[in-house]
Amino acid sequence: MATGLQFTFTVEHLMSSTFVVTAFNGEDSLSSPFDISIQLASRLNEILPDDVVDKQAVLTVWQDGEKQQSWQGIVSRFIQSDVGHHHAFYEVSLVPPIARLALRQNNRIFQHQSVPDIIATVLQEMDVQDYAFALVRQYPQREYCVQYRESDLTFIQRIAAEEGIFFHFTHGDMKNTVIFSDDCQNLAVFPMALPYNALSGGANKEMHVRHLKRHTQIRPASASLQDRTFKNPAYRFMHREFNTSAKYQRDIYDHYEHGAFHGDDNNIVPFTKVRLEALRRDAETIELLSNVAPLLAGLKFELKDHNDPLCNRDWTVISVFHEGEQPQALEEMGGEGITRYHNRVEAIQGDKSWRPAPLPKPRVDGVSVATVVGPKGEEIYCDEYGRVKVYFPWDKYHDSDDKASCWLRVSQAWAGGQFGSMMLPRIGHEVLVSYVEGDIDRPIITGCTYNAVQKPPFPLPDHKTRTVLRSNTHQGEGYNELYFEDQAGEEEIHVRAQKNLSIDVLNSKQESITYNSTRNVGNDDAQAIAKNQTLSIDGQQDIAVKGNQIIKIDSDKHSTVLGDWVEKISGTIGIQADEAIVLKSSSRISFQVGGSFISIHSGGVDIQGAKINLNSGGSASDIPLPSQPAILKNAAQDGSPFISNCQKEKGNE
Structure with a gap:
């Protein structure tokens, strides 16, 4: 019994009569490129791969001269098989243009784009022009989305599945269009209800469903x-x-x-x-056999005439396995069978939603090496959270600038609520990037490394015993430094401040120096002590002042000298007291100028001079005043402290 079916296959630039179809089979599923394997015969045995591979082609199912269904795509595989007396035999695979995306693997970063925007970018780059979005939801921009060691196809399948977006194909006369959808209720509907006929044979020309299974899991x-x-x-x-x-x-x-x-x-x-x-995409499904070639993944249809009323309803096709045989395409095989087509369909209830299974994100084995980047002219570039941007050498598309990545947090040795450590990697530094829970979209800087350009502070291995913390002056020359030298016999802790060194102790400070202490001050030295100062020296104290020495005491001054007290003054000594001046000695008090003197002792008072005047002659000398440095004059005029760390000024009296 004739079925009226005919299968044809044509390739661009080849005559339509080049091939005849002897059989085909293939699968069409939601969110996956269809792949149809086609058995061909031809009178021509010199057809070359260049004539077919990566060329546009069309497989068409006809019935009684009318087109029932066609699949437009490209030839992804071409097999040259046996050559018989009348025909040469070939096999091809027909896939949609989007299958080309499986052939390009990439490492790249997308920033501030929605998933539909990312998908459109990738499709256009791969010259897939026939696509459309039928989306109900609005999709927010993703701050950071990474494709890492994935093919373009796997990447868009993964991010689409994360958002619940699926794709399917529609076929026109000359092209197929990939449709991205997020709502099964908006899918196209097959124009007629399909009858269920369990007794129908394979030669029945009428469209029908002849077998149905219900799966519940x-x-x-x-x-x-x-x-x-x-x-x-x-x-x-x-x-x-x-x-x-x-x-x-x-x-x-x-x-x-x-x-x-x-x-x-x-x-x-x-x-x-x-x-x-x-x-739950496959929790409740049906599996059916039919002869309806136009049933494609992403199409809704109504089933009728089933003995179970629950089956007589609308369904959404999620996958179809097509199979066709055309033995009489070969004249020598004309009597061995009829042309047949049937398919196996998997569907879900029409009011249910279907979403693709989530695909695993690629994982990074270990850490990535990256370089800190920022705008031109900047040395340090960060945000309010201390995050920086980096350039990954595996990124194929971005330049090494401040747009190369998202902001990356920087792991610190200690981090608390406004306490801890803070060391920001600077532009040009090489850093090690890890990923939170292995998520490629969540990078975090966990370390820094030196390289041939960014070298250590001291030559190695010459200074291998030195532990160093050295900074670098921002927009200038110089550095601050703390290092520990651990070489036996040369142990040292070294501190260097490029400009100022501030130490703020809110309670006590204690220093213990076993050997010498040397201190050199290149300019002024000032101390302010709110209360008492005690200085104890077991040996000798030498003080050398090249300028003036000014001592101001607001209360009493007491000095105790257990030995002699000798002062040598090259100039004048002036002593002024608002009250009495008392000099007391257990032995003698002497005053001498040249050959004249006054000596007071327990035996009396001796006065000797070339001339002695009582109540006449001469006058008293004025007491000389020392010159005051400018810093003291300024302090006296405006009352400001003359040192930068005045405890009295801070209220710590």
């Missing part, structure tokens, strides 16, 4: 997703989505995940719903 009953963000570390971004339609199973099966949901309540809620729908 235990799947997670809920999904719980949680995330966090360092901008609000105490808050748990958590949402749980429940399935209420699966009465046949327990509700204790919860799928829990943490992380990678972009730390926002507005994002995590739809993510959770999408994740549960993906987990």
